[in-house]
Amino acid sequence: MRGVVMYAPGDVRVEEREDAKIVEPTDAVIRVTAACICGSDLWPYRGIEALNGPTPMGHEYIGIVEQIGDDVRDIKVGDYVVGSFVASDNTCEICRAGYQSRCVHNVMMGSVGTQAQLARIPLADGTLVATPGAPDADLVPSLLAASDVLGTGWFAAVAAEAGPGKTIAVVGDGAVGLSAVLAAKQLGAERIIAFSRHPERQALAREFGATDIIEERGDAGAARVKELTGGYGAHGVVEAVGTEESMWQAINSARPGGYVGYVGVTHGVKLDGLDLFFTGVHLHGGPAPVRRFLPELIQLIWDRAIDPGKVFDLTLPLEDAAEGYRAMDERRATKVLLTL
Amino acid sequence: MRGVVMYAPGDVRVEEREDAKIVEPTDAVIRVTAACICGSDLWPYRGIEALNGPTPMGHEYIGIVEQIGDDVRDIKVGDYVVGSFVASDNTCEICRAGYQSRCVHNVMMGSVGTQAQLARIPLADGTLVATPGAPDADLVPSLLAASDVLGTGWFAAVAAEAGPGKTIAVVGDGAVGLSAVLAAKQLGAERIIAFSRHPERQALAREFGATDIIEERGDAGAARVKELTGGYGAHGVVEAVGTEESMWQAINSARPGGYVGYVGVTHGVKLDGLDLFFTGVHLHGGPAPVRRFLPELIQLIWDRAIDPGKVFDLTLPLEDAAEGYRAMDERRATKVLLTL
Numbered sequence: 001m002r003g004v005v006m007y008a009p010g011d012v013r014v015e016e017r018e019d020a021k022i023v024e025p026t027d028a029v030i031r032v033t034a035a036c037i038c039g040s041d042l043w044p045y046r047g048i049e050a051l052n053g054p055t056p057m058g059h060e061y062i063g064i065v066e067q068i069g070d071d072v073r074d075i076k077v078g079d080y081v082v083g084s085f086v087a088s089d090n091t092c093e094i095c096r097a098g099y100q101s102r103c104v105h106n107v108m109m110g111s112v113g114t115q116a117q118l119a120r121i122p123l124a125d126g127t128l129v130a131t132p133g134a135p136d137a138d139l140v141p142s143l144l145a146a147s148d149v150l151g152t153g154w155f156a157a158v159a160a161e162a163g164p165g166k167t168i169a170v171v172g173d174g175a176v177g178l179s180a181v182l183a184a185k186q187l188g189a190e191r192i193i194a195f196s197r198h199p200e201r202q203a204l205a206r207e208f209g210a211t212d213i214i215e216e217r218g219d220a221g222a223a224r225v226k227e228l229t230g231g232y233g234a235h236g237v238v239e240a241v242g243t244e245e246s247m248w249q250a251i252n253s254a255r256p257g258g259y260v261g262y263v264g265v266t267h268g269v270k271l272d273g274l275d276l277f278f279t280g281v282h283l284h285g286g287p288a289p290v291r292r293f294l295p296e297l298i299q300l301i302w303d304r305a306i307d308p309g310k311v312f313d314l315t316l317p318l319e320d321a322a323e324g325y326r327a328m329d330e331r332r333a334t335k336v337l338l339t340l
Numbered sequence: 341m342r343g344v345v346m347y348a349p350g351d352v353r354v355e356e357r358e359d360a361k362i363v364e365p366t367d368a369v370i371r372v373t374a375a376c377i378c379g380s381d382l383w384p385y386r387g388i389e390a391l392n393g394p395t396p397m398g399h400e401y402i403g404i405v406e407q408i409g410d411d412v413r414d415i416k417v418g419d420y421v422v423g424s425f426v427a428s429d430n431t432c433e434i435c436r437a438g439y440q441s442r443c444v445h446n447v448m449m450g451s452v453g454t455q456a457q458l459a460r461i462p463l464a465d466g467t468l469v470a471t472p473g474a475p476d477a478d479l480v481p482s483l484l485a486a487s488d489v490l491g492t493g494w495f496a497a498v499a500a501e502a503g504p505g506k507t508i509a510v511v512g513d514g515a516v517g518l519s520a521v522l523a524a525k526q527l528g529a530e531r532i533i534a535f536s537r538h539p540e541r542q543a544l545a546r547e548f549g550a551t552d553i554i555e556e557r558g559d560a561g562a563a564r565v566k567e568l569t570g571g572y573g574a575h576g577v578v579e580a581v582g583t584e585e586s587m588w589q590a591i592n593s594a595r596p597g598g599y600v601g602y603v604g605v606t607h608g609v610k611l612d613g614l615d616l617f618f619t620g621v622h623l624h625g626g627p628a629p630v631r632r633f634l635p636e637l638i639q640l641i642w643d644r645a646i647d648p649g650k651v652f653d654l655t656l657p658l659e660d661a662a663e664g665y666r667a668m669d670e671r672r673a674t675k676v677l678l679t680l
Contacts, residue, residue, distance in 0.1 A: 270612060281626075
């Protein structure tokens with residue numbers, strides 16, 4: 001099968017890989033119908049995260065089930081499926097509490113590499129959610145978004161306690177941040193403040209439900225949120241970047257007792273404990289338990305109630321994945337969809 | 341009036357101070373009937389926090405109202421009152437959301453110095469809660485505990501989501517940690533794991549409701565919690581120390597998606613963002629909004645449903661405050677009550 005492999009920072013190749021196959025009886029193999037490039041794939045691409053030799057890439061996917069292991073009960077060959085970027089059994093206590101990304105048997109799909117024609121999905125019954133049928137072509141990007149960025153933005157908005165009457169600020173105007181804006185709107189937030197300096201992203205943020213845009217960053221950005229909220233700060237804030245500046249921008253944008261949902265994979269962040277103590281915020285985040293939200297998100301997409309696929313602003317065939325990485329690295333694209 | 345003043349690390353004196361008096365029309369002046377020494381008073385005593393010249397000490401208090409300002413409406417002269425260690429208007433949006441310790445008009449009572457015969461209480465109507473009457477002598481320690489340590493432990497247990505069916509671990513066997521054990525029990529926790537190496541504190545923890553005691557600390561302590569909870573970790577953990585080791589002990593004792601309520605005033609803690617990210621816990625803490633809980637706590641004490649005053653293991657007259665500081669510093673006493 002053809003698949004994306006990263007050899008070194010900046011060196012991404014599409015090449016022949018061994019076909020994905022059933023290893024465990026709980027596995028499925030899917031024919032990937034669309035995959036994409038994640039903001040987190042840029043960390044090794046930029047040399048910020050170390051690579052351990054040539055590495056198959058990709059952890060987001062939708063596709064059609066081709067094979068199932070002997071112990072797979074709920075997922076059938078031929079099902080059109082969406083799964084999270086973390087495989088989970090969906091039965092352990094952690095899963096049942098809604099934290100499938102931290103399932104006691106979790107498998108990070110990045111270890112599989114879903115930017116490929118075929119992908120092995122561990123724990124298929126717990127991981128995959130079948131759509132109501134084969135989707136219309138225009139729904140494919142949105143269903144793919146559910147696999148990671150939408151589910152992550154949704155989790156962050158839930159962690160930020162987005163809901164009726166609430167003011168929610170969103171730090172980060174990438175695909176996850178924009179998805180969080182959409183999620184906050186769906187969850188009923190009254191006012192949604194997006195931080196962005198990019199005209200196109202500002203426009204999509206507004207389309208997704210942002211009521212206010214702030215161009216300032218860091219302390220100045222947080223101060224603007226305070227100004228817009230009677231001096232109190234937002235009820236909840238989504239952090240979808242992962243730097244020290246963005247973490248404090250988020251924390252300081254929240255009011256005392258407010259909620260910060262952080263989903264940017266943090267890099268080089270050291271939070272001063274005493275500063276955090278006196279903010280009095282609720283801080284919750286980590287790898288999003290996307291599986292928790294998938295059934296609801298798939299239905300919203302199927303019903304055309306939301307259109308999160310708009311975060312994809314560049315579509316390329318799998319063979320051109322290297323150009324997709326370059327476009328995201330150079331910020332020419334927010335999010336790249338790879339067709340197969 | 342007589343009052344405690346700290347001159348330098350280790351140098352605490354009881355001396356004549358100017359009588360407390362009404363400054364703002366929203367003030368009250370109370371005759372303090374009991375005060376106490378807080379674990380946080382030990383930070384400057386040990387030279388870990390800088391002193392800015394001779395400093396009146398104390399932020400916990402109960403007493404009888406002697407004077408009220410012209411704008412005080414609800415509190416009357418002669419009322420027996422308990423207040424939090426932070427004065428609050430109890431009317432702003434932050435207060436109404438239950439975060440009175442971060443009231444937009446908050447005044448830290450440490451700036452008043454309540455280890456004294458009289459104390460000025462700012463924002464008296466929002467800050468003070470009158471008891472049903474003059475308390476029996478045996479209720480005085482418990483009512484005083486409500487002013488800070490009980491209210492703080494209670495907040496931490498609430499932040500840790502203590503409740504029916506839950507396993508709650510408590511890091512810290514000082515007065516706040518022990519109060520958190522009591523709170524977790526009252527809130528209905530099924531299993532309460534206390535970390536302690538001190539036989540007397542272990543005994544009080546068990547009396548307050550602890551079902552398990554762990555003597556190990558740090559990673560070894562967290563590993564023991566995992567062992568006791570089927571490998572998952574506690575549903576919620578209270579952190580009531582404030583060091584880097586205790587913070588990670590608490591965070592690592594919680595399961596993914598679990599809740600950490602941290603109320604130890606953090607000193608020298610730098611939380612690694614990526615480590616925190618992958619724990620997936622909810623982290624909430626800061627200066628406890630004791631005022632939120634005071635009416636309920638006073639009633640529980642009045643009804644003799646709880647006896648949090650047992651955290652006081654040394655009672656001294658105000659004049660002997662220096663010995664009280666020494667006893668707490670040398671860990672001969674958990675918590676010192678000062679009589680007036």
